[in-house]
Each structure stands twice: as C-alpha cells, then as structure tokens.
Amino acid sequence: MTSASPRLEMLGISKTFGQHRVLSEVDLVVGPGEIRGLAGQNGSGKSTLIKILTGVHRPDPGSTIRVDGAPLDLPVRWTAAHAAGIAVVHQDLGLLDHLTVAENVCVGGFPTRHGRIDRRRRDRLAARTLERIGADVSPLAVVGELTAAERAEVAIARALRDHAPGGGLIVLDESTRLLRGADLERAHTLLRRLAETGSSILLISHSMSELQSLPGRVTVLRDGRVSADLGVTVEPISEARIARAMLGDAVDEFRRGTRARPADDVPRVRVEGLTGAHVREAAFEIGRGEVLGITGAPASGYEEIPLLLTGARAARAGTAQVGEHSVDLTRAGVRHALRAGIVLVPERRDRDGLALELSVADNVTLPRLGSRSRFYLSRSWRDRQAARAIRDHGVRPAAPRALVRELSGGNQQKALLAKWLSAQPVLLVLHEPTQAVDVGARRDILARISAAADDGASVLVVSSEADDLAAVCDRVLVCTSEGDLVETSSTDSAVLLDHVFATYTEERS
Ligand SMILES: Nc1ncnc2c1ncn2[C@@H]1O[C@H](COP(=O)(O)OP(=O)(O)OP(=O)(O)O)[C@@H](O)[C@H]1O
Incomplete structure (x- = not known):
C-alpha cells in the first residue's frame, strides 16, 4: 500500500452469465476521499460490478481488483473485501425496524464478553461510530421510529463501523433513493464530510440531480462497457451528458396533454x-x-x-x-x-409484486389466467403475451423464459408494470x-400510464x-x-x- 495508490482499482472486469456477457473489460478507479458516481441504464451492469467487488459473483479471467494498491484475490472473499475497507449500503438499507440504533449499527460485529453480547460496549461502539460520521441519532432509539434521513445515517454508520477513520470505500447502491428534500440534503452533507476525512464513496444512482450535484466524476456504463467518464474539470456534469452517455441520445421529457373533463362525466x-x-x-x-x-x-x-x-x-x-x-x-x-x-403496482416489487422464481412470461400472464379457460393456457399463448409485454415495456433481456430474479432492478419494475397493465384494470x-x-425507462413508464388512462382506466x-x-x-x-x-x-x-x-x-x- 502506498499513499499515492487509488483507493479502489477495478481493471478489465468482465462477467458472463451463460452465453450472456454482461460486463466487458470495465475499468473503474476511485481515489482516496473521492465521491464517484456510477450511472447507467437499467441492466447496464452496475449491480453486477458491485457484486463482483463484494464476492457475490466470480469475474471472468483477466479481471483485476486492487484496494489501496494491494490486490484482492479473485473471486473476492467478502471477509477480505471487508478487511480491506469495502462496505456496501444496499437499496433497502437492510435495517431491522424493531431493534435499536445500537443493535442495528452492531449487526454482524457485536462486541461479546464470555460468549454473550456486551451491551455496554455495543452501545458505546454505536455512539462512537455515529459521532464519528456526525450523525445526530440516539443509539437507544428504535429504528422503526426514525426519519428516512436518520435511517440512512444508521445504515452508513453500520457500513463504516469497523473502518479506520479516513479510510475505506463505501458503496451506496441506490441507497439514497428514498430520501427527498431536506433529508437528501442531510445525507449529502454527511457524505461530503466523510469524503473530506479521506473515505471514498461510490454512489450508484438514477437521480440526475443527485449525479449532477454530489460526485466530482461520474462513470457511465452502457451495455456492460464504460461509455463515459464525466468530470467537472472538463465540462459540468449535466443531465443531457449523462443521458447521452447512457442511452446514446438525450431524452425528451414526457408530458401528458391537458384534457378537459366533460361536464356530464360521472366519476x-x-x-x-x-x-x-x-x-x-x-x-x-x-x-x-x-x-x-x-x-x-x-x-x-x-x-x-x-x-x-x-x-x-x-x-x-x-x-x-x-x-x-x-x-x-x-x-x-x-x-x-x-x-x-382494482389493481396495485406496489412500491416493493421484490416483496409484494413479482414471483421472483418464476419466468417473465409466467409473471406477466398471471393476472389473466383467471379469465382464460384451461384449454387456452398453452405455453405459446403465454409466450406471445409475454413477448408483447416485453416489447411494449422494453424489458431487457427480451427473453420470456428468463427468471425474474435474474433481471436487473429496473427491468423488474418494467415487468411489474407489464404484469398489472395486462389485467386491463x-x-x-x-x-x-x-x-x-x-431516465429512458422513466419516460416510457409515464407514457404507458398515460396510455392506460387514454384506454379508459381510472x-x-x-x-x-x-x-x-x-x-x-x-x-x-x-x-x-x-x-x-x-x-x-x-x-x-x-x-x-x-x-x-x-x-x-x-x-x-
Ligand atoms: N444471476 C444472474 N443470472 C443471469 N443474468 C443476470 C444475473 N444477474 C444479472 N444478470 C443480467 O446482467 C445484466 C446486468 O444486470 P445488473 O443488475 O448488473 O444491472 P444494473 O445496471 O444494476 O440495472 P438496474 O439499474 O436496473 O438495477 C442484466 O441483463 C441482467 O439480466
């Protein structure tokens, strides 16, 4: 390790699932104390890259990962990544609502004494970690009663609990997406403060305004390759530049035309x-x-x-x-x-909306099964319905028999919408x-919602x-x-x- 080394170097990273190459020789370098954005269309490979860093997936041969100049053996063992200072805060923050802040901060690393949890040391460790990151949250508060900003702080404190101050790299995998307004500002202030101490931050986000305001540089993936490395020193990071690097084109805003409600319209x-x-x-x-x-x-x-x-x-x-x-x-x-x-497209697609172990075709045809006689429930009928839903909603990969759990997060969201719109509610x-x-999928989803209304739905x-x-x-x-x-x-x-x-x-x- 040298002080001149980048905090993280992921070089020539490739990954193939079956016949499908989802990452091709991706390079991602993050310096000490840098906030780096990672953006890309749904399915472009962002989560897969992070899963390689945390040992969930084995990269293809030819990949290299170094932390502070020291190579990590591949496939990464999570304990080795953790010891090197890598921490991840996932989308749902992974908090246990019924436990206290101190218990949540210490999950996976409780101080023990004679084989039992040492509560005093636990509470002290949590208080110290929260203070270090400047989070104003009581270690004794119950997590279910916290605001969104405080919850994010608890998740960040847990991720950094075992790190030497000023070191490490924290990956935020869309973990700021539930924060709005003042809560988001508070989280950004905390992240900037952490970066000033020397800790590095890798921010995965779909929010254009967040990508423009927080990181100094943004790496953009497109179809599993780096399509741009945008930085403020060259030209401001603008929404148009990010969108062009992600999609190959800028994206027009969708806006539903105003429609006058007929005076005699009975709701x-x-x-x-x-x-x-x-x-x-x-x-x-x-x-x-x-x-x-x-x-x-x-x-x-x-x-x-x-x-x-x-x-x-x-x-x-x-x-x-x-x-x-x-x-x-x-x-x-x-x-x-x-x-x-009445049909609900829920917020938590993984928990409430989709059967993750079934195929895209099974999921998108599920709401219509009741209205078909068994005679017509042929596989080809399902595949046809699914192919249409996939085409209309731009689900990737466009494979009716792919398992939903193998789709990226955003593509699951599209499959969910396809599933419930097919019910003609x-x-x-x-x-x-x-x-x-x-951004591209957002535009398409808004257009489809508007089209469902134009077709007569309330x-x-x-x-x-x-x-x-x-x-x-x-x-x-x-x-x-x-x-x-x-x-x-x-x-x-x-x-x-x-x-x-x-x-x-x-x-x-
Ligand atoms: N376990 C798996 N088996 C097969 N294919 C997979 C698996 N995990 C991911 N993929 C595929 O890899 C590609 C990249 O997915 P990934 O989840 O990395 O995208 P992402 O950029 O994180 O997308 P999003 O923004 O929608 O979360 C997708 O085509 C996805 O279907």
Missing part, C-alpha cells in the same frame, strides 16, 4: 371516508380516463393510501365505488379488490412507479416525485400533516413542491 371511482392509521376520512373521485396524483411530505402517511385502497391493508373505515362494484375497505382483501377491477393504482428506473399515482406527478396527472391531492387531502391549485411541479413543503414545515412547527 367511475368514488372513495369515501377512507381512514387508516394516518389518513382521516379521505374522499376523492376519479373519472374514466383520468389520472389523479396523491403526494405529501416524506413518511407523512399518504403512503398507506395505495395499500388501503387495494385490500393489501384493512382500512379502519371507508368504501370505494368502482364502476358497479361497491367495496367495503375495512374488510376487503386483495381478491375482493381484484374482482372489482378499471382502477389502476401505482405506488412510486418510477423508482429505480433510468388511474391513481401515489408518488413523492413531483416531476412524475406534473408529467402525468390531471389533478393532484396533497396529504396534510392532519391526514386530510387537499387539491393543489395546479399540477406544475414547483407548485406541488410548495404545497408539500408547506405541510412539511407545518408538521415540524
């Missing part, structure tokens, strides 16, 4: 008295072909609406009239909701539909992304700190953010 969906743990007596209507948005301050509770409305969680009170079906939302299960034509409810997808988009709501919604409701829904004066994204900000400050005052 097809009418929700009344909807009450959950946070939402109180919410009422709203959605017309045929209308896209309604609901948003609010992070973790303010509006996030429960998609679950209450689709039978995934029982409401305390409330009914939904959907076409001729009247649904008692206090008793409804997912089956009842489906029978009434009366009421389509989407929760954070563009999470984890690249659509509800529940999202924290003001730009998505502005692009696709005819009207938007904001959930206040009291749990009421208030219609915004326009769907312009600046206006939406003002409304959300007002409820946020209201809540904290």
Whole structure:
C-alpha cells in the first residue's frame, strides 16, 4: 500500500452469465476521499460490478481488483473485501425496524464478553461510530421510529463501523433513493464530510440531480462497457451528458396533454371516508380516463393510501365505488379488490409484486389466467403475451423464459408494470412507479400510464416525485400533516413542491 495508490482499482472486469456477457473489460478507479458516481441504464451492469467487488459473483479471467494498491484475490472473499475497507449500503438499507440504533449499527460485529453480547460496549461502539460520521441519532432509539434521513445515517454508520477513520470505500447502491428534500440534503452533507476525512464513496444512482450535484466524476456504463467518464474539470456534469452517455441520445421529457373533463362525466371511482392509521376520512373521485396524483411530505402517511385502497391493508373505515362494484375497505382483501377491477403496482416489487422464481412470461400472464379457460393456457399463448409485454415495456433481456430474479432492478419494475397493465384494470393504482428506473425507462413508464388512462382506466399515482406527478396527472391531492387531502391549485411541479413543503414545515412547527 502506498499513499499515492487509488483507493479502489477495478481493471478489465468482465462477467458472463451463460452465453450472456454482461460486463466487458470495465475499468473503474476511485481515489482516496473521492465521491464517484456510477450511472447507467437499467441492466447496464452496475449491480453486477458491485457484486463482483463484494464476492457475490466470480469475474471472468483477466479481471483485476486492487484496494489501496494491494490486490484482492479473485473471486473476492467478502471477509477480505471487508478487511480491506469495502462496505456496501444496499437499496433497502437492510435495517431491522424493531431493534435499536445500537443493535442495528452492531449487526454482524457485536462486541461479546464470555460468549454473550456486551451491551455496554455495543452501545458505546454505536455512539462512537455515529459521532464519528456526525450523525445526530440516539443509539437507544428504535429504528422503526426514525426519519428516512436518520435511517440512512444508521445504515452508513453500520457500513463504516469497523473502518479506520479516513479510510475505506463505501458503496451506496441506490441507497439514497428514498430520501427527498431536506433529508437528501442531510445525507449529502454527511457524505461530503466523510469524503473530506479521506473515505471514498461510490454512489450508484438514477437521480440526475443527485449525479449532477454530489460526485466530482461520474462513470457511465452502457451495455456492460464504460461509455463515459464525466468530470467537472472538463465540462459540468449535466443531465443531457449523462443521458447521452447512457442511452446514446438525450431524452425528451414526457408530458401528458391537458384534457378537459366533460361536464356530464360521472366519476367511475368514488372513495369515501377512507381512514387508516394516518389518513382521516379521505374522499376523492376519479373519472374514466383520468389520472389523479396523491403526494405529501416524506413518511407523512399518504403512503398507506395505495395499500388501503387495494385490500393489501384493512382500512379502519371507508368504501370505494368502482364502476358497479361497491367495496367495503375495512374488510376487503386483495381478491375482493381484484374482482372489482382494482389493481396495485406496489412500491416493493421484490416483496409484494413479482414471483421472483418464476419466468417473465409466467409473471406477466398471471393476472389473466383467471379469465382464460384451461384449454387456452398453452405455453405459446403465454409466450406471445409475454413477448408483447416485453416489447411494449422494453424489458431487457427480451427473453420470456428468463427468471425474474435474474433481471436487473429496473427491468423488474418494467415487468411489474407489464404484469398489472395486462389485467386491463378499471382502477389502476401505482405506488412510486418510477423508482429505480433510468431516465429512458422513466419516460416510457409515464407514457404507458398515460396510455392506460387514454384506454379508459381510472388511474391513481401515489408518488413523492413531483416531476412524475406534473408529467402525468390531471389533478393532484396533497396529504396534510392532519391526514386530510387537499387539491393543489395546479399540477406544475414547483407548485406541488410548495404545497408539500408547506405541510412539511407545518408538521415540524
Ligand atoms: N444471476 C444472474 N443470472 C443471469 N443474468 C443476470 C444475473 N444477474 C444479472 N444478470 C443480467 O446482467 C445484466 C446486468 O444486470 P445488473 O443488475 O448488473 O444491472 P444494473 O445496471 O444494476 O440495472 P438496474 O439499474 O436496473 O438495477 C442484466 O441483463 C441482467 O439480466
């Protein structure tokens, strides 16, 4: 190890799954104290590269990895990577909500005494680590009760727990994606502070604004190769440059045209008295072909609406009239909701939305099986349906029989949307539909949501992304700190953010 060595060198990294080469001679170098961005279209190979660094995948021969100048044996053993100072914070942060901050920080490295966890040392270790990274969180707080920013800090503290101060490399694999506004700013401040001490940060993100503001340089992957290494010293890192390097072209914004609601339009969906743990007596209507948005301050509770409305969680009170079906939302299960034509595209695709061990074809045809006689359930029917869904939604690889668990995160999201749109719902409810997808896929998803409405569905988009709501919604409701829904004066994204900000400050005052 020399002080002049880069913190991380991944050189000539290739990876082949079966016949499919997903990484080709990728070079990625990160200096000490550098914040480096890693971007690329869904399926371009970002996660695979990180999985090689952490020992999940064995790279093809010819690959080299060095940390602080010292080579790592390949395939990487996780213990060796950890000892060299590599740490990863995953998308879902991997926190255990019912445990305390100290317990979460020490998971995988509890100090012990006579074979038992030494609680005093555990709490001290957690407090020291949190203080070192400048996180203002009590070690005794229960993680389930923390804000999104505090949760991210706990995950970062855990990742850096065993590192020498000023050393190591922390990989953030889309782990900032749930943070918004002030919470995101707080996480960025912490990351900048860490980098100033000499620790290195590799930030994987689909957020163009984050990639423009946080890293000094951004490596862009395209089809498993490095297509650009963008840096501020050459030219500012702009959204257009990142998009061009990712996709070969800049991406136009999607915007649904304004549509006037006919005066005699009888709303097809009418929700009344909807009450959950946070939402109180919410009422709203959605017309045929209308896209309604609901948003609010992070973790303010509006996030429960998609679950209450689709039978995934029982409401305390409330009914939904959907076409001729009247649904008692206090008793409804997912089956009842489906029978009434209500479909949910959930936020957590891995947990709630897809059968990961089944093929793309099985997943996208699942909602339609009930409406087909067994005689017609041929494999070729499934493959045809799947091929169409794959084409329409741009799922990659375009292989109906590929297992969903082998798709990249963003491609799983596209398969999920394809699955539920194939059900031709009366009421389509989407929760954070563009999470984890690249700029090109985001545009396509918004266009498909709009097309579903044009085909006659009533659509509800529940999202924290003001730009998505502005692009696709005819009207938007904001959930206040009291749990009421208030219609915004326009769907312009600046206006939406003002409304959300007002409820946020209201809540904290
Ligand atoms: N275990 C596996 N078996 C077969 N193919 C795989 C496996 N894991 C990943 N792939 C394929 O490797 C390619 C790269 O996937 P990867 O998850 O690295 O993409 P990504 O850039 O992280 O995408 P996203 O932004 O959508 O998360 C994809 O085509 C994916 O289908």
